[in-house]
Amino acid sequence: MxxxxxxxxxxxxxxxxxxxxxxxxxxxxxxxxxxDVKPYYSNVPLSLINLPKAVxxxxxxSPYHENSEDNAFAFLLDQNVExxxxxxxxxxxxxxxxxxxxxxxxxxxxxxxxxxxxxTGEINVQLGKELLAKxxxxxxxxxxxxxxxxxxxxxxxxxxxxxxTKELTENFGGEILNKIxxxxxxxxxxxxxxxxxxxxxxxxxxxxxxxGLAETPFIFAETTLRxxxxxxxxxxxxxxxxxxxxxxxxxxxxxxxxxxxxxEGNSLSxxxxxxxxxxxxxxxxxxxxxxxxxxSYYIEDITRQIADKSWQLFLTLENExxxxxxxxAGKIQKxxxxxxxxxxxxxxxxxxxxxxxxxYPKLEKTxxxxxxxxxxxxxxxxxxxxxx
Numbered sequence: 001m002x003x004x005x006x007x008x009x010x011x012x013x014x015x016x017x018x019x020x021x022x023x024x025x026x027x028x029x030x031x032x033x034x035x036d037v038k039p040y041y042s043n044v045p046l047s048l049i050n051l052p053k054a055v056x057x058x059x060x061x062s063p064y065h066e067n068s069e070d071n072a073f074a075f076l077l078d079q080n081v082e083x084x085x086x087x088x089x090x091x092x093x094x095x096x097x098x099x100x101x102x103x104x105x106x107x108x109x110x111x112x113x114x115x116x117x118x119x120t121g122e123i124n125v126q127l128g129k130e131l132l133a134k135x136x137x138x139x140x141x142x143x144x145x146x147x148x149x150x151x152x153x154x155x156x157x158x159x160x161x162x163x164x165t166k167e168l169t170e171n172f173g174g175e176i177l178n179k180i181x182x183x184x185x186x187x188x189x190x191x192x193x194x195x196x197x198x199x200x201x202x203x204x205x206x207x208x209x210x211x212g213l214a215e216t217p218f219i220f221a222e223t224t225l226r227x228x229x230x231x232x233x234x235x236x237x238x239x240x241x242x243x244x245x246x247x248x249x250x251x252x253x254x255x256x257x258x259x260x261x262x263x264e265g266n267s268l269s270x271x272x273x274x275x276x277x278x279x280x281x282x283x284x285x286x287x288x289x290x291x292x293x294x295x296s297y298y299i300e301d302i303t304r305q306i307a308d309k310s311w312q313l314f315l316t317l318e319n320e321x322x323x324x325x326x327x328x329a330g331k332i333q334k335x336x337x338x339x340x341x342x343x344x345x346x347x348x349x350x351x352x353x354x355x356x357x358x359x360y361p362k363l364e365k366t367x368x369x370x371x372x373x374x375x376x377x378x379x380x381x382x383x384x385x386x387x388x
Contacts, residue, residue: 007042014039030351032343033154033192035305041297048300051201051251051291054218058287059088059254060277061220063270072274076111076256090220090254091136098130108136109181109254111220113143115164117378121327125171132172138181138218140168145185149226149380151340151373154196157184158310160332162203163323166314174211177204182217185224186243186250192302193243194293197221197250199306206311221247222256223273229384232356233269236260241276248280249292330376337375344369347383354384363387 014023027039062072064081074088075081080096085105091097097112110131116122131139142164144157152160161182168176182200186193201217208215223240237260247255257273259265281287293299317326326332346352348369353359365386372381 010040031189031192032339032346033306034309035192035302037298037302041301044297044300044304046304048198048202048294048303050294051198052216053251053253053290054216055253056288058248058252058281060274060281060287061088061090061254061256062274063259065267065270068271068274074254088254090256094127097134098127102135108134109138109218109220110134110136111141111143111181111183113141113164113183115143115167115323117146117327119328119330119333119376121324121329123167123171123324128168128172132176132179136179139179140176141181141183141220142168143183145183145222145224146378146380147336148185148187148224149382150336150378151226151343151381152336153339154187154189154192154199154306155309155313156335156339158196158200158203158306159313159317160323161200162207162310162314163317163326165204165207166318167323169211174208174213177208177211177213177215180217181220183220183222185226186221186247186252187224188227188239188243190242190246191299192306193246194250195299195303195306197247197252198291198293198299198303199310201251202303202307203311203314218254219252220254220256221250221252223258225258225262225380225382227354227383228260228262229354229357229382230262230388232384233261233264235354235356236262237272237276240273241280244276244280245284245286248286249289251291251293255287333378334375336378337373340373340381341369344372344381344383344386348386352383357384357387 018026020026059074061074061076062068064075064077076090076092078093080100088107090109090111092111094112097110102108114124114128142161144161147157147160204217205215223243227239228236240257240260244255244257255277257276259269259273261269347358350358357363367386372385
């Protein structure tokens with residue numbers, strides 16, 4: 001039998017190796033989310049149940065090109081394409097969603113969000129009714145990818161998703177919950193992003209119980225633009241690979257990789273970006289696991305914290321008027337602005353490291369954090385823009 005090792009035994013060993021009595025001061029790491037992260041875990045207070053996906057196997061989504069029809073089974077469409085058969089189609093254009101001709105052999109999802117994200121704070125109810133009348137598998141998107149790319153925290157993103165979902169149920173009833181697709185952008189904080197998807201599953205399921213349901217949300221996850229750099233394509237490719245991995249392990253139902261070359265993107269760079277998904281799926285098979293993060297004490301603990309904090313923020317903002325009212329009042333924009341500027345300052349100070357931007361080589365700042373952001377509107381800003 002192995003000798004039983006106590007927590008104190010581990011602490012003594014670490015103290016000796018680090019040559020310090022206060023190992024927790026050395027090993028603890030600050031984060032912008034306010035999440036308590038321990039140096040190591042031996043248990044969690046409450047284990048989470050297995051968090052399923054809405055589909056059996058994650059859809060690997062490609063931008064549509066004629067020469068990709070034989071290599072991909074799920075496409076992101078911005079314009080109508082005839083002749084597709086036995087494909088999964090994610091409609092990414094509002095006009096296309098209204099006028100597309102549906103083929104019986106295909107499965108269709110709408111990525112159209114009916115919320116205005118400007119200070120008008122409007123919801124297009126008529127468009128929502130038209131989309132719900134379509135024979136889509138999922139008809140309306142709750143899009144929080146813009147919020148992530150604008151600098152919103154993980155907790156804010158999940159809370160905003162709930163706020164928008166609440167507005168939809170108020171306009172269309174609780175039965176809309178199984179017609180929603182949640183569109184999110186996955187950032188570079190690997191384990192936190194895994195936990196973000198899992199936390200979204202938890203809170204949406206909890207919210208659906210108010211309507212006597214036990215909804216499993218359909219999650220469409222795409223790689224973020226936030227941590228990408230114009231002159232750093234190869235590093236962008238590495239970053240997006242990790243983001244896709246986090247999305248699959250977190251339980252996304254569909255994943256999409258934005259072209260890693262940004263403004264210089266072409267059909268080849270889009271194909272390479274798509275094939276990242278293929279390599280991850282077929283070499284590691286992580287796209288078929290139902291809840292690969294379950295059982296990791298670290299992931300379970302931060303999942304629970306993100307879910308709890310997001311739910312509390314949701315309740316607070318709902319009591320203050322809800323998503324549309326707070327957007328009109330500028331409250332949503334200011335929350336994102338404050339978080340985004342703090343994150344940008346961490347990049348400027350080197351607390352957040354971007355290889356080739358503020359590390360190896362270190363580029364000089366050309367703009368301040370305050371110059372990059374507008375507290376009155378939500379707009380995507382890449383962290384590297386400070387140095388470009």
